[in-house]
Amino acid sequence: MGVYYSFIAGLPDLEFNPEADNGLSDHFMEKLEEQLSPEEMGFARLLWLRKFQDEIIRFFSSGTTDSSPVPGIEAEAFHPEHESFSDIPCYLQKLAAWRERKKDTASVMQTAQKLQFFYFEQLLNSENRFLRHWGETEINRLNFLAARRSEQLGAAKEKQLIAGNEYHDLLLEFPVTHKITHTEFYGANRLEAISEKANYLEREMETDRLRWDSIDEINRFEYFTVDVILGYLQKLLLLERWQKIFNPSEPVAPVEMAEKLIQEKQL
Numbered sequence: 001m002g003v004y005y006s007f008i009a010g011l012p013d014l015e016f017n018p019e020a021d022n023g024l025s026d027h028f029m030e031k032l033e034e035q036l037s038p039e040e041m042g043f044a045r046l047l048w049l050r051k052f053q054d055e056i057i058r059f060f061s062s063g064t065t066d067s068s069p070v071p072g073i074e075a076e077a078f079h080p081e082h083e084s085f086s087d088i089p090c091y092l093q094k095l096a097a098w099r100e101r102k103k104d105t106a107s108v109m110q111t112a113q114k115l116q117f118f119y120f121e122q123l124l125n126s127e128n129r130f131l132r133h134w135g136e137t138e139i140n141r142l143n144f145l146a147a148r149r150s151e152q153l154g155a156a157k158e159k160q161l162i163a164g165n166e167y168h169d170l171l172l173e174f175p176v177t178h179k180i181t182h183t184e185f186y187g188a189n190r191l192e193a194i195s196e197k198a199n200y201l202e203r204e205m206e207t208d209r210l211r212w213d214s215i216d217e218i219n220r221f222e223y224f225t226v227d228v229i230l231g232y233l234q235k236l237l238l239l240e241r242w243q244k245i246f247n248p249s250e251p252v253a254p255v256e257m258a259e260k261l262i263q264e265k266q267l
Helices: 005-009 025-035 038-062 090-102 108-124 129-153 166-173 179-183 188-195 200-218 226-246 254-266
Strands: none
Touching (some): 025 226, 038 129, 038 226
16 A cells, blocks of 8 residues: 655645535545556545445346436446446445346335445445454444434344344344444443433434544554545545534525435434
8 A cells, every 4th residue: 555645734724514515525536646546546445436326236136327416427337238337336236236136126225235245345345444444343333323213113123134243143143232332332322321312313413423433443553545545535435524514505404405314323
């Protein structure tokens, strides 16, 4: 991995302030094109692509191929027989091949679950250290919340969790209140406290603050490597999400926004 002293030293400091007007991740991605190797740029795109998750789900669920769900990728490239198919990220190749086999029998929820599975599978098996640790933290967070929600509703956890690591297996074997589910995932205690908050907006902010702190923990002993750049990008993506909530480009009904946040939480 490359060492980027001057580039990292010149990056503005970031703070987790959801209401601040920060630089958007797209502009940062343009800067990275000039700095990173093609392999490292692929790592950055994996983080960046996740913000198009809803569009990707709609694209593969609706069957319409008029427009691409991801900027820079033609809609035709998502078809396995297309010559550019091998150029799209591996997790999207797998999703497209799965959707092709399913034809019209896959529901939106099934598509969303498969997208999550293939995405985290690629992160957890990445050659990059930051992506592996970030993927582990994110899948644990989502699975802990899904297991907690399932237990509260008396629903089976098997269909709600994303498979792929040992913590997934622990959550199937033990309740979320068990000591081992907290000792094996450092964010469990904070997530449990956050989930008890009555104010939904506050819960969302505190959850993203936990994710922000996770980035610092992952890169605690990193200084001028690509992992620091990837962590910085992920922080920009978190801030960008909140900027769109507080300063939407188009008027948004509060109820619709709340429903969208809840849906994101469940995917």
